[in-house]
Amino acid sequence: MSVWSAWEVQEDGGATSWFDVRLAFTDGARVDVLAVMSEGCVSVEDVRAQPALSLDDLAVLADWIEGPLAEACGGGPEPAPEAAGSRRARPVWPHGVEGRWLAAQEYRTAQEEGVDPVLAVMCATGHSRRMSLRLIAQARDAGFLAPRHARR
Known part of the structure; x- marks a missing residue:
């Protein structure tokens, strides 16, 4: 996995940073991600995968890139204590x-x-x-x- 800074915008004492992330697998599969870090939150803006990701793989994509992206950001945000054991990419919504x-x-x-x-x-x-x-x-x-x- 490789992470590199794409660009950064400074505003009102804060910064929004975009990162290119590439996951390359031994079987030739590849995932390219454009991730954004703003105010301690990471968002995925674009995903391109060859071959296409399954929904299950897409759901855990954030977990795959979290560590390397945090290192590239100089440590990155600490997870909230209540979310430390959670692997959900979205908030829990009742059924x-x-x-x-x-x-x-x-x-x-x-x-x-x-x-x-x-x-x-x-x-x-x-x-x-x-x-x-x-x-x-x-x-x-x-x-x-x-x-x-x-x-x-």
Whole structure:
């Protein structure tokens, strides 16, 4: 695995840094990642893999690059104590009725604040846009949100 700094932007006393990460495997497979570190948080901006990664591999990608990326950043952020044993890349979101109800709350709060409600649900759940839209539809079906279109 190799990590190198791509570029850095200084702003308001802080810095946002982009890193190129390459994982090369003995069988010829390769994964190239563009990772961003800002305010102690690491985000993955772009992933290119040959051959394509499975969903399980994609879910643990952050764990694969965490150590070398922290070394390249001069130590990197320390994990939160409650998350030290966790290997989840996204926040824990409850399933079933409770998850639908919480998604509806996020949706309504975003609407009241005048921001994109789907994006708010995406940020809260850690799910993709498609999965968030599915969760919102389930919340509508459960009666937690008004129907999208009036029935005739």
